[in-house]
Amino acid sequence: MMTPALHAAVETIMREASERAILPRYQALALSDIDNKAVDDVVTIADKEAEAMLTERLSALLPEASVVGEEACFADMTVMERLKDRLCWIVDPLDGTNNFAAGKPPFGVLVALADRGEILGGWILDCLSGRFCRADAGGGAWIDGERITARTTGEEPPLAAISTLFLDPEAREKIRAHIAPHYRLVDIPRCAAEQYPRLVVGVNDISVFNRTLPWDHAAGVLFLNEAGGKAARPDGSPYRADEYERSDLIGAASPALWDAFAEIVARIG
Known part of the structure; x- marks a missing residue:
């Protein structure tokens, strides 16, 4: 096909x-x-x-x-x-x-x-x-x-584009206290058509999405994964277009970056 x-x-x-x-x-x-x-x-x-x-x-x-x-x-x-x-x-x-x-x-x-x-x-x-x-x-x-093969920014700490737009105050505080010390937080483009390519071409290392509606993410998830990066649910399960009721998705420029970020997320719940 x-x-x-x-x-x-x-x-x-x-x-x-x-x-x-x-x-x-x-x-x-x-x-x-x-x-x-x-x-x-x-x-x-x-x-x-x-x-x-x-x-x-x-x-x-x-x-x-x-x-x-x-x-x-x-x-x-x-x-x-x-x-x-x-x-x-x-x-x-x-x-x-x-x-x-x-x-x-x-x-x-x-x-x-x-x-x-x-x-x-x-x-x-x-x-x-x-x-x-x-x-x-x-x-x-x-x-x-x-x-194209995905590449990281090469920066230390890695660059993370994290949207807090749809998060409650407690979740925002967890990001500030537990994630911000390990990453340099950068603005999100509010556009998945830009955010996923940024993870592939070395602009961002991590992106986190709370809402994961299929029209925003189906194309980008496949593009990032096929480029050698990784996009998956925080528990490691793959993103599927028919699971539109689920929330939360992590994208990373490499599987190693994804693993490190997901470990932090798992610790803080």
Whole structure:
């Protein structure tokens, strides 16, 4: 299934969605083009138009596959159930929407293909730079057509991008007291389409995610693991696209960095 022709077709579809639905709206949104989905979470007309385009084109590419899109799930959460029993495209039409709505980078498009929760392929487009990452299960990871192997920052202490946005005060205090002394904490980009590549190209060593919805993570987890880094649940179990009720995920530029961080997390609970 994961053929060069399929990879090329998915890339073409994603770039067209970016060029036609997203980039023309960048730094040109009217207030009426932005809606609030939740506290500190917005959706724009670009999200909706891009998802419609991606859904139509990906459905034509593989008619046997359903589409699970972020905005479709926001409208009807039962769409998520498709992940449990069938072949599915998983679509984040505009990852980093809050950045996009504020007129700043990073933001991108994420697409994955999963069969009953097992991630088969992942594609990540940075809309502004055009950087294109892809991976397929057992087939390695690639950036702009060149095979890539994950590398660490080489810094000591290692660099950790940890989001505390959705954590309660007790969890934030645990990070400050037990994790911060062993790592240099850096800002998160609020964009998985940027955060996962950072773990591969030597910008960050560790990333921690509390919410692990499939459109944010399916493509990035596969990309990082196929590049030789490691993304997994804190107990070491693999990330699956159909386990969307679970929280917490650790990504690292190398298995050794992952092991060291997971040991600290296990100690502090």
